[in-house]
Amino acid sequence: xxxxxxxxxxxxxxxxxxxxxxxxxxxxxxxxxxxxxxxxxxxxxxxxxxxxxxxxxxxxxxxxxxxxxxxxxxxxxxxxxxxxxxxxxxxxxxxxxxxxxxxxxxxxxxxxxxxxxxxxxxxxxxxxxxxxxxxxxxxxxxxxxxxxxxxxxxxxxxxxxxxxxxxxxxxxxxxxxxxxxxxxxxxxxxxxxxxxxxxxxxxxxxxxxxxxxxxxxxxxxxxxxxxxxxxxxxxxxx
Amino acid sequence: xxxxxxxxxxxxxxxxxxxxxxxxxxxxxxxxxxxxxxxxxxxxxxxxxxxxxxxxxxxxxxxxxxxxxxxxxxxxxxxxxxxxxxxxxxxxxxxxxxxxxxxxxxxxxxxxxxxxxxxxxxxxxxxxxxxxxxxxxxxxxxxxxxxxxxxxxxxxxx
Numbered sequence: 001x002x003x004x005x006x007x008x009x010x011x012x013x014x015x016x017x018x019x020x021x022x023x024x025x026x027x028x029x030x031x032x033x034x035x036x037x038x039x040x041x042x043x044x045x046x047x048x049x050x051x052x053x054x055x056x057x058x059x060x061x062x063x064x065x066x067x068x069x070x071x072x073x074x075x076x077x078x079x080x081x082x083x084x085x086x087x088x089x090x091x092x093x094x095x096x097x098x099x100x101x102x103x104x105x106x107x108x109x110x111x112x113x114x115x116x117x118x119x120x121x122x123x124x125x126x127x128x129x130x131x132x133x134x135x136x137x138x139x140x141x142x143x144x145x146x147x148x149x150x151x152x153x154x155x156x157x158x159x160x161x162x163x164x165x166x167x168x169x170x171x172x173x174x175x176x177x178x179x180x181x182x183x184x185x186x187x188x189x190x191x192x193x194x195x196x197x198x199x200x201x202x203x204x205x206x207x208x209x210x211x212x213x214x215x216x217x218x219x220x221x222x223x224x225x226x227x228x229x230x231x232x233x234x235x236x237x238x
Numbered sequence: 239x240x241x242x243x244x245x246x247x248x249x250x251x252x253x254x255x256x257x258x259x260x261x262x263x264x265x266x267x268x269x270x271x272x273x274x275x276x277x278x279x280x281x282x283x284x285x286x287x288x289x290x291x292x293x294x295x296x297x298x299x300x301x302x303x304x305x306x307x308x309x310x311x312x313x314x315x316x317x318x319x320x321x322x323x324x325x326x327x328x329x330x331x332x333x334x335x336x337x338x339x340x341x342x343x344x345x346x347x348x349x350x351x352x353x354x355x356x357x358x359x360x361x362x363x364x365x366x367x368x369x370x371x372x373x374x375x376x377x378x379x380x381x382x383x384x385x386x387x388x389x390x391x392x393x394x395x396x
Binding site: 006008011012013015017122124127128129131136137138139140141143147148149152160161162163164165186188 | 369370371372373374375376379383386387388389390392
């Protein structure tokens with residue numbers, strides 16, 4: 001894609017491609033970028049002054065937190081219930097809703113582009129993708145060959161979320177054991193809305209082997225690439 | 239272990255290739271010389287694979303779509319030594335990649351290069367033929383992005 005804008009924020013990179021740019025597109029992208037930096041300032045676990053850090057240290061009461069922080073933590077709690085505890089806003093014991101915030105921020109960016117009049121665009125943030133309109137051709141990175149694509153998904157209005165160990169090594173903690181999960185080299189979910197999809201991808205990655213059956217039962221399409229390179233999909237993938 | 243070394247070598251050369259894959263007709267020389275540190279692509283050169291040392295060069299016909307063009311990338315210092323590639327495009331698509339300089343320090347380097355560079359050729363051309371808009375993959379850091387296929391896609395307008 002030709003990126004209309006690339007922004008380094010939230011410890012990763014967001015890329016925007018708008019196929020139907022209009023006079024509102026530039027200002028909309030600028031507002032979105034400002035908002036991403038505000039989200040980072042509120043939610044970053046790397047910033048000691050962020051609301052999340054202050055909540056974690058007990059210096060800020062939830063009732064006094066930004067309404068957006070409260071909504072995100074409520075939604076995280078719902079996802080914890082839905083995933084049997086495999087998704088949590090406290091993956092390593094400390095308050096850290098990052099597993100929710102990135103996918104949500106990408107989907108929020110897409111929503112803002114829609115509100116500005118764009119029906120055909122693609123936003124990616126740190127390897128998670130939300131598209132509008134289409135068709136878009138979304139490559140799924142091969143975790144065993146840097147720079148190579150394992151599969152391509154084509155469609156309209158798709159969200160694609162991938163969890164994996166390719167860059168950062170095993171870092172997704174199974175909250176039930178406290179140990180990093182290494183069942184998959186990568187796990188990719190395809191659906192409509194990235195926020196929920198990204199959280200489900202994190203949960204399913206932590207869950208390990210039973211995850212594909214669990215996702216299939218939810219009607220979520222998934223591709224697992226195993227550490228030995230074997231690929232496995234939910235029945236609904238193709 | 240051998241596999242890991244091969245991958246690292248392929249990745250280093252891959253950066254050079256990806257930086258060179260710029261179908262923009264208007265500014266091929268700029269695209270390649272950006273491996274020296276200017277603009278977004280320059281970040282790739284400095285963080286992923288060392289710093290570019292040469293200057294980009296364009297030769298061949300500067301003409302309309304369908305023409306054959308040869309682009310020679312900057313030599314990039316990788317941890318294994320300098321790597322430099324020449325990319326031939328026809329009608330804006332890569333038709334051939336020649337590695338004109340690669341590490342040959344010892345027997346092991348030669349073994350690696352004999353394996354890695356042909357494979358890399360196939361992968362770079364295959365990734366292009368897939369003609370993708372965007373990549374979904376494991377979360378990368380801001381630094382990792384510069385080495386990613388997404389970064390190459392963001393820079394390569396069509």
